[in-house]
Every structure is written in structure tokens, then in C-alpha cells.
Amino acid sequence: MNILMVDDEPIVRNAIANMIQSMADYYDVLTAEDGEDAITKLKKKKFDIVITDIRMPGVDGLKLAKYIYETHPKTYIVMLTGHADFEYARTALQYKVVEYLLKPTSMESVKDIINNIEMMIKSRRSKSEIDRLREKNLLEKRVQDLFYEMPVPYYDESLFPEFQSIYLFSITMKPEELRKKTIRFSIKNIISDVMNELGTSIVVVEESHLSTVLFSYEDQSKQVEEVLKNISSAIEQILKRSCEIGIGGVSDQLHEVSELYKKSLMELGLYKEEVSVENGKSNDSIHRLIRSVIEYVEKDYSKEITLTSLAEQLFVNPNYLSSLFKNEMGVTFSHFVTKTRINKSKELLRETNHKIYQVCKMVGYTDQAHFSKVFKAFEHTSPYEYRENNKPQQKHSQ
Known part of the structure; x- marks a missing residue:
């Protein structure tokens, strides 16, 4: 001091x-x-x-x-x-x-x-650091919104660093490695340290990759290519792991960030253009994030599930995930969870001898009266009536 x-x-x-x-x-x-x-x-x-x-x-x-x-x-x-x-x-x-x-x-x-x-x-410096981290996290969310084409007024150009060019690339490695928080944190720090001199770099961590957007006062394409080699080498030397890098390219327009992002994921084999099929969508045509959400709900429907908690696990903005789910599935996330639970309860009512209060708990409800009310709203009949009307046919002995 x-x-x-x-x-x-x-x-x-x-x-x-x-x-x-x-x-x-x-x-x-x-x-x-x-x-x-x-x-x-x-x-x-x-x-x-x-x-x-x-x-x-x-x-x-x-x-x-x-x-x-x-x-x-x-x-x-x-x-x-x-x-x-x-x-x-x-x-x-x-x-x-x-x-x-x-x-x-x-x-x-x-x-x-x-x-x-x-x-x-010390208190002032601590507050300053908290404010800096809060602003950085907010900027990461703004950049992530660009990836998924969140429209105005969700973002405004004045909210982003000044730039003449925007450069984007994504990095991935083996899924079992990228799931480790320490690995993601280390990669993010390596990228930030190496990119620091070229402009303002924002690293967004997602489920299967990390994507970096560089806001620069000039076209840094040639410099970035050299920097990417340094990043790859640093990851290999420090983390003793290899990575793949997908280059999205450069643009001078914020609205083109989404296309750069898609291109970088395509190079890594992490993105497929949606293919419409007759009578609905094939599993491959559903966005990878929504596939992950569906898999989670179908596996853990008996637990408390919130969109916010899922968004945190998938490293995405909750508002974006909600909007994407509605666009992809045609129903809200809440409706989908409820429908999944009711379908599972119907299966249990038809094929098991569990009492209704047991079925209620097995599909994630704690209040039987509420469960019965929701069941009737979806099926236009009570759980008891549904079971009575769908009993398996008994075979008569000769």
C-alpha cells in the first residue's frame, strides 16, 4: 500500500x-x-x-x-x-x-x-471485482443471445464492446473431459489470456464446446490463426489433452454472429441443419439442446425439474432455452413436463397394481388431489376411472 x-x-x-x-x-x-x-x-x-x-x-x-x-x-x-x-x-x-x-x-x-x-x-476493490465479474457474465449472456438470434430489443449494439471486426471460433474435446468444471475453467482462462492483446474476447461455455467471440478494432484474421495454434498448444501442454477448433470466420455485423457460430459448430460436427419430415420431426431434426432437455425430462420426470436448473446444466440462457423449446416442440416446457408425467402415470395405472397415491409420487407429484386434477385436465377422466376402463383382459381357463 x-x-x-x-x-x-x-x-x-x-x-x-x-x-x-x-x-x-x-x-x-x-x-x-x-x-x-x-x-x-x-x-x-x-x-x-x-x-x-x-x-x-x-x-x-x-x-x-x-x-x-x-x-x-x-x-x-x-x-x-x-x-x-x-x-x-x-x-x-x-x-x-x-x-x-x-x-x-x-x-x-x-x-x-x-x-x-x-x-x-479492500472492500472497494472487492466490490469493484464483483461488479467487473457481473458485467462480464452479463456480456457473455448477451453474446450467447447473438448465437441464437435473439432479436431486438433483447440486445443493442451499444451494449457490446466497440469493434470494427468480429471473429468467432469454437473449441471442443472428448465429452467426458469437457464435463469437468476444472477443464472448462482452465480452457476459458487459456483462451482469455492468449486473446487478450487482440481486443475484447468473450468466451461462452456450452454443453459440448466453448465458443469465443473477439471484438477487435481491426481485422485480426491472420493474427487469430496464429493465436489458435498457440491456444491448441497451450491446452496440450498445460492440460495434457488435445482439442479440436472450428473456425466460424470474421464479420463486421453483430447479426451475422449466429451464422459464424453455426459454421464453427459445423466444422466440429456439432451442428446439423434441421430437416423437415412428414408427420412431424425426426429426432435428428430437433435442436441438440432440446434433445438434451427431452432426454433429461424422460429420465428424471419424478424429480423436481425447472427450466432454470436445466439451463444452468446446459450453459445456456433460460429465456433462450424457453423460447427455443416452444419453437421446436410447439408447447411450453412446463406443458411438456406435465404431459410426460401424465403419460407415465397412465402406463403405471394400466400395467401395475400400485395404488393411485403411489403412482402420484412416482411421477413427481406430492399432492394426490392436485395430481388427480391435472390428470383429469389432460385425459378428461380421473386416474381411478382410467384404471378401471383400461384393465388388462383376463384369460379364462378352459
Whole structure:
């Protein structure tokens, strides 16, 4: 932590500076003999804390505080003053002076003030990091929306980094490897580190791959090709695993990102154009994400299932997944889950001797009355009546 001690009295200045320096090895304490000297040092170096006397010739403590307030807003100011000048020093509140030290000061007072400010600095840096991560996550979601052609007003060009060109590529490896969070996290970090110098890179993690969008001020096609080799080599050296890279290409239009994304997945064999078939869709014509959703619901219909939890597992935006499901299947996700449960309950009612309350629990319902109500809404009959009307024919002995 960088601290500047300002006082025109050498004995006071050096005594307090030495006192602070003795408190922690990581404190870097410099001194200035007056306000003018302090401003000169502030122009050359950033300081976390400036401790300044109020009464100094030329540029006094108030003028120095005003300068720091206007030019170094993240620097904390501590005013050093005597009892006679305390009320005068209080006028510096407008310059965000955070603490006051009364002369003569004790080591305990100095230590308490420095510790309090250090805690404020750590808190501010922590909040800044949280805000940065939140903004980065939001930007990743915006880019993911571009992949799936989410229309305006879901995104606006002003929400994205400035660019002249957009470059996109995707990376995949063996599914069992990519399922590991540590592997996905490491690949994402490798890509971000290597792409950093070319512009603003956004890495979106999905179920079977990671896709990177580079926003650049110029066409980086040639540089990116070299960078991709470096990424592949880094993954092989650091993670001891091989990867495949699908190149989507370059564009200067946001609305073309979806086509670049599809192209990159096609190169990896992860995307197929939908093929319409008579009397509905074949399994291959259903979007891969929706196939994953269907498989999950058909396997775990007895558990609590939410679209949000599935979206998290598939690394996609919940709004996008909801919209895609409706477009692909013609019904909402909620309707599909309910229909799956009712179909399974019909099978159990026909082919087993389980009591209705047991069937209710087996298909994911905790309230039998609610289950019966939903069943009747779909089948226009109660579970009991359905079982009675669909009993297997008994064979009569000769």
C-alpha cells in the first residue's frame, strides 16, 4: 500500500512516516515537505493514502485535498491538525477527507486510522471485482443471445464492446473431459489470456464446446490463426489433452454472429441443419439442446425439474432455452413436463397394481388431489376411472 506523508516540519513528517513504515513491511511510505511537493509526487505515482498537515506555506492542506479530490478520487485523505485548527480543517469534508489526526498523535491513533482505511480499500476493490465479474457474465449472456438470434430489443449494439471486426471460433474435446468444471475453467482462462492483446474476447461455455467471440478494432484474421495454434498448444501442454477448433470466420455485423457460430459448430460436427419430415420431426431434426432437455425430462420426470436448473446444466440462457423449446416442440416446457408425467402415470395405472397415491409420487407429484386434477385436465377422466376402463383382459381357463 502506497502512503504519502506531507508536512512542512521535518521532525513531525519523518516521525510519522517512520511510525507508519514500522507497522507493516508492505507499506511503501514516501514524504513531501509541502503541498506543492506532494502534487509533484502525486503526478508521478499513485498513492492509496495521503496524510497531510493543514497549515503549510504555499499549497496548504486544504488546497492539496481539493487537488486530490479532483484528480485522484480513489486516494484517501487524512488531515493532520492541531486543536486550534480543527474547525478550519472540518471545511475539508467537501473534499472527502476520511479521517483526522490531532497533533501530537500517538502510534495507536495512526495505526487505527491506517487499518480502517486499509479495510475500506479492500472492500472497494472487492466490490469493484464483483461488479467487473457481473458485467462480464452479463456480456457473455448477451453474446450467447447473438448465437441464437435473439432479436431486438433483447440486445443493442451499444451494449457490446466497440469493434470494427468480429471473429468467432469454437473449441471442443472428448465429452467426458469437457464435463469437468476444472477443464472448462482452465480452457476459458487459456483462451482469455492468449486473446487478450487482440481486443475484447468473450468466451461462452456450452454443453459440448466453448465458443469465443473477439471484438477487435481491426481485422485480426491472420493474427487469430496464429493465436489458435498457440491456444491448441497451450491446452496440450498445460492440460495434457488435445482439442479440436472450428473456425466460424470474421464479420463486421453483430447479426451475422449466429451464422459464424453455426459454421464453427459445423466444422466440429456439432451442428446439423434441421430437416423437415412428414408427420412431424425426426429426432435428428430437433435442436441438440432440446434433445438434451427431452432426454433429461424422460429420465428424471419424478424429480423436481425447472427450466432454470436445466439451463444452468446446459450453459445456456433460460429465456433462450424457453423460447427455443416452444419453437421446436410447439408447447411450453412446463406443458411438456406435465404431459410426460401424465403419460407415465397412465402406463403405471394400466400395467401395475400400485395404488393411485403411489403412482402420484412416482411421477413427481406430492399432492394426490392436485395430481388427480391435472390428470383429469389432460385425459378428461380421473386416474381411478382410467384404471378401471383400461384393465388388462383376463384369460379364462378352459
